[in-house]
Amino acid sequence: MDIKYAKPFIEATINVLSTMAMITPKAKKPYVKNNNKAFGDVSGIVGFTTSDGLKGVMSISFSKKCAIHIVKNLLRDDIQNLLEDVQDAVGEITNMISGQARAKLVKMGITAQGATPTVILGTNHTIAHITHDKIIAIPFTTECGDFVVEFSMNK
Secondary structure (H helix, E strand, O other): OOHHHHHHHHHHHHHHHHHHOOOOOEEOOOEEEOOOEOOOOEEEEEEEEOOOOOEEEEEEEEOHHHHHHHHHHHHOOOOOOHHHHHHHHHHHHHHHHHHHHHHHHHOOOOOOEEOOOEEEEOOOOEOOOOOOOOEEEEEEEEOOEEEEEEEEEEO
């Protein structure tokens, strides 16, 4: 997998979180991840496929502090049930980032359909990517904490 595919995920992440959650994420240098340990305490995961057999997965993993801040911004501090609201918001953020990234991948010749996101909560959880290719991790920093976007694609 080529590192050039990181750009759509970086752009989509910055756009979604700056627009929806009023935070300014700054991407750091992407790297190849060599384990399945999640970066944070809350992770959203979504798979995608193409008609010609390409499989992919994208995940976003937030620290607890960052996830709560983002959810408060999204809901304008109207949190009813912290656990449920965080889970719902991270799922929706994952879906929006994946959708925007996939739209950008079309310009690179990849047209993919996304699945329904899954959200995992808890410290020290793992993320099992459905692909067998390299996992590219893109760390981000914000004023409210850090998070990591990961993706992998293969035929």
